[in-house]
Every structure is written in C-alpha cells, then in structure tokens.
Amino acid sequence: MDATGYTSSFSGINMMTIGDRRSIERARISKGALLSFAGRPGVFACTVYDITNSGAGIRLHDLRIIPLEFALTLDNFSSLRRCRLIWREGDFSGVAFDPD
Template sequence: MPGPDESGRDAERPRAAKRRRVIQQGRIVAGPERLVACTIHDLSRAGAKIRLSPRIALPESFDLVIVGDELSTHRARLRWRRGDFAGLTFEAS
C-alpha cells in the first residue's frame, strides 16, 4: 500500500481540484491590524501553496487575500508546513 509521497500527501488520494502554478502576491490576515506578506505558488479552487518565512507562525485558520487582477479573500486552513512553504485548503463559504 503506497504511503505519502514527497509532498506529504497520500499517494492514493487524488487532488480535489486541479491546481495551477502561479506567482502572485498574497497577504495573510494574522490579526486585526497585522498583515503578513506571502507569495502564492500553486492555486486551485480548493487551496493553495504559499511561501513565507519559516520564522512566521501561522494560525490554524485565517483569511488569505490574493492580489491579482482582482482582490479576492479566502478563508484558509493550514494543512502542512515545511520550511518556506505551507499548504492551505480553502473553507467553503
């Protein structure tokens, strides 16, 4: 039975949504007056992979503002964290 692959995901479980590689700026809403800059590297309807300093602690859930052609905000839940990268799933609104 296959175990997790190098991304930490279970090799047998397909992704919920097709992801696309992007390089977009994002902001994590870490408090009422605290925004943390990040870079979004992969994006899908279901979640994202972001890059930020490993010294920055992330809460279990937070709002992620994506700066692109239009601003969009998603309620996100932290799924994994390795070094500079973190995987997020978007919560249904």
C-alpha cells in the first residue's frame, strides 16, 4: 500500500484496502467480471467485490449452479485466473485463485 491508501493493481485496477478480521489484506472493489466454465459455451457475468492475490469475493447474478472450478477475467480475457469455489451464500461466493 502506498501513501495514498492504494495497493498494487490487479489487471490495472487501483484498489483501496479495507481492514477486517482476515489474516490477508483485501482490497474492496466493485468491478464487473466474466466467468467461463470448461465444457460449457458462453460467458457469465459477475461482480468482484473484494480481492487479494489468493482469492476474491464475487456476486454471481442469478447463476443457480456453477462448477467447483472455473475461470475469471476482469479485463475481457486479456488475463485469466483459474478459480476454485470455496463458499457460497445465495448470490455471493468466495473463490480461491489456483497458483499459476
């Protein structure tokens, strides 16, 4: 985090950090993103609300069923993160990024 309160960017997005009880510092954002699922055509919209180097909190926008593993992009597939579903509560989910 620099003197302005911003952390390094994820795909060019400046993110302001927030404090909470987690051991890993998270950055609060509200950014549209896309999900893609192996073996399923098309992409699906979601919103990323917080993010770290190891995972993110996302809102799934009425996706009732998602696989345990999928890909997430914040920049229209210029970069892609492989994800694992960790928890889900209604439309909100926590995902862990697979190591590159």
